[in-house]
Amino acid sequence: MPDAAYYFPPVIRGVGEAARAAGIRIVLGTTNYDPREEIHQLARLDAGGADAIMLVTARPGVDDVTTWQAIAGIRTPVVLVERSADGAPTTLRVDSVRSDHGFGAELAVDHLAERGHRGVGLLLRETATAPWVADGHRRATRRHGMTDAPVVFAPSLRWGDGSTSDVLRGFLDDCLAAGIRAAVVLPDDLAVSLLGIAEGRRLRVPEDFAIVAYDDEIASFATVPLTAIAPPKLAVGRRALEACLARLEQGDLAPSQRIQLTPTLNVREST
Structure with a gap:
């Protein structure tokens, strides 16, 4: 491996x-x-x-x-x-x-749709899992007739490089501007980072913005324990x-x- x-x-x-x-x-x-x-x-x-x-x-x-x-x-x-x-x-x-993983992404979108969300953003790190998650997200959002939402790929982490944080801030900006109040995020650490940025802006999770993490490795340890898809x-x-x-x-x-x-x-x- x-x-x-x-x-x-x-x-x-x-x-x-x-x-x-x-x-x-x-x-x-x-x-x-x-x-x-x-x-x-x-x-x-x-x-x-x-x-x-x-x-x-x-x-x-x-x-x-x-x-x-x-x-x-x-x-x-x-x-x-x-x-x-x-x-x-x-x-x-x-x-x-x-x-x-496509089914896992559909599971996440269905869960958010049941809670009244009419659009769900998708934030992905470029991994082997990402294409399957993106396909599942696309199928589920179309099935629910959802509003188009941002789909963003974040770069792999590099020591001392702030580009990932910039991508997360831009993703949250784009979601809010489009009236999107929920996102599926792969993997967990990216979801935890997005949560931190949302909290830094005084957004309440989940009242103002809901997050579903994908992988469920560390999602439960976030400041707001994150709902997660567990392969x-x-x-x-x-x-x-x-x-x-x-x-x-x-x-x-x-x-x-x-x-x-x-x-x-x-x-x-x-x-």
């Missing part, structure tokens, strides 16, 4: 729990979002006798030739985790287990291990699996 610090620890726990129950040893490797290191580690694990590989790709989208060539170039079965197998060559047998990370890990077992037990006789698990909504004080 690209990173074992944020989001993925529950996935690792889910894998570990299922592996212990099955008497399987798990070896963890991280790539630091380096595609070259990913290719190297795939080859190393394959040569080292791994029975199966669970892979969270370094690239946000895996519909690229390099990724598929790397998977096709090894003998070991591969299960993609929190990534999609869409775009893989039809000759490549690869399974995938991921959260249905089923533990379950994703367990199901990924089970998909590996099915592939090992049945080989090519097992049909390829593309499993999507639905997130849940944890309602707190911000809505």
